[in-house]
Amino acid sequence: MFTSLSLHQPVIAQTETRVNRNAPRLPIQLNKKKKKQDASDRGRPTRRRAMGNRNDCPGTSIPLTALIPDNGVSKVVEANPTFWFFIPYKSSKIPRGEFILQDEAHNDVYRTSLSIDKGEGIVGVSLVSKKTLEINKTYQWYFKLYCDRDESSTPIYLRGWVQRIVLQPQQEKQLSTVTSLRDRVAFYAQNGIWYSALTELAKLRLSNPENKTFVRYWLQLLNYLDLQDLSNKPLIGKVN
Numbered sequence: 001m002f003t004s005l006s007l008h009q010p011v012i013a014q015t016e017t018r019v020n021r022n023a024p025r026l027p028i029q030l031n032k033k034k035k036k037q038d039a040s041d042r043g044r045p046t047r048r049r050a051m052g053n054r055n056d057c058p059g060t061s062i063p064l065t066a067l068i069p070d071n072g073v074s075k076v077v078e079a080n081p082t083f084w085f086f087i088p089y090k091s092s093k094i095p096r097g098e099f100i101l102q103d104e105a106h107n108d109v110y111r112t113s114l115s116i117d118k119g120e121g122i123v124g125v126s127l128v129s130k131k132t133l134e135i136n137k138t139y140q141w142y143f144k145l146y147c148d149r150d151e152s153s154t155p156i157y158l159r160g161w162v163q164r165i166v167l168q169p170q171q172e173k174q175l176s177t178v179t180s181l182r183d184r185v186a187f188y189a190q191n192g193i194w195y196s197a198l199t200e201l202a203k204l205r206l207s208n209p210e211n212k213t214f215v216r217y218w219l220q221l222l223n224y225l226d227l228q229d230l231s232n233k234p235l236i237g238k239v240n
Contacts, residue, residue: 044140046071047159057147057156060088062229064145066158067122067198069225073161076195077188079132081162082124082238084198085143086230091119095149099125099240100142109139114239116145121236124202128240133164162195182217189221197221205235 050057050064057064067084068074087094097114110131116123125143133139139162144155167175171191178184181204188197201221204214219231 044073044138044161045159046161047157050156050158055147055154055156057089057145058093062086062088062233064088064143064156064158065227065230066143066160067222067225067227067230068160069194073138073163074195075165075193076133076162077165077167077193078196078199079164080127080129081133081164081195082126082199082202083141083143083160083162083195084122084124084202085158086122086233087116087145088120089116089145089147091117094145094147096146097239098142098144098146098155100144101127101131102140102142104138104140106140112240116239118236118239121234122230123236124199124238125240126238133162135164135166138163165193182214185217189224194225202235206237 046066046068048066048068048070065086065088067086083099094116097116099110099112099114100108101110102108110127112128114125127133140159141162142157142159144157146153146155171187175184175187178187181200185197185200185204188194188200198221201214201218204211205218208214218235219228222228222230
């Protein structure tokens with residue numbers, strides 16, 4: 001069974017990381033703690049829910065949403081991670097989209113246009129193989145949707161932060177004993193590496209869409225992130 005964990009438990013520097021030495025097993029049972037914002041997260045605001053009406057997109061019952069914690073820098077182990085978003089519009093309503101990755105000095109690392117042709121649901125945007133995250137560097141990203149074909153139209157957007165980390169030797173050893181994608185999800189979730197946990201579980205769900213167990217695990221992760229209103233939204237796949 002999972003022990004309780006904090007979303008902002010540091011996992012960057014080896015001297016600061018707390019390692020769960022017991023091999024985690026699903027089902028994912030995460031006990032909530034009061035969230036504390038790490039000092040290093042100050043000045044790095046996120047926007048995981050699209051807000052306001054200063055754009056050309058109509059209002060929806062559930063807004064455009066990023067599947068991330070509601071503050072701070074989220075962790076990942078992949079050099080080319082996938083970012084997950086809930087799109088509340090039919091594809092006919094959003095002629096174009098854009099994904100931007102920047103370094104902390106606001107320089108573009110990656111910028112790409114997206115063709116959103118899969119309709120309402122949860123989609124993934126992956127960083128292309130030629131653009132990799134450097135270890136222990138922090139990046140910010142923007143996900144934008146345009147609801148008007150006019151080049152001067154105002155998009156609806158989300159913003160978040162990501163940092164690629166290196167596992168401790170104890171963590172590497174623990175992960176090397178994992179024999180299934182299911183347990184990789186558990187490992188990443190237990191250690192607060194949310195981008196990786198969501199992507200591994202999305203792989204399971206997309207390859208086994210009728211598997212009720214994987215659906216339950218997905219709901220548990222969404223609930224922990226306080227995104228339970230997305231529980232009945234379809235997982236569509238990648239859009240790039």
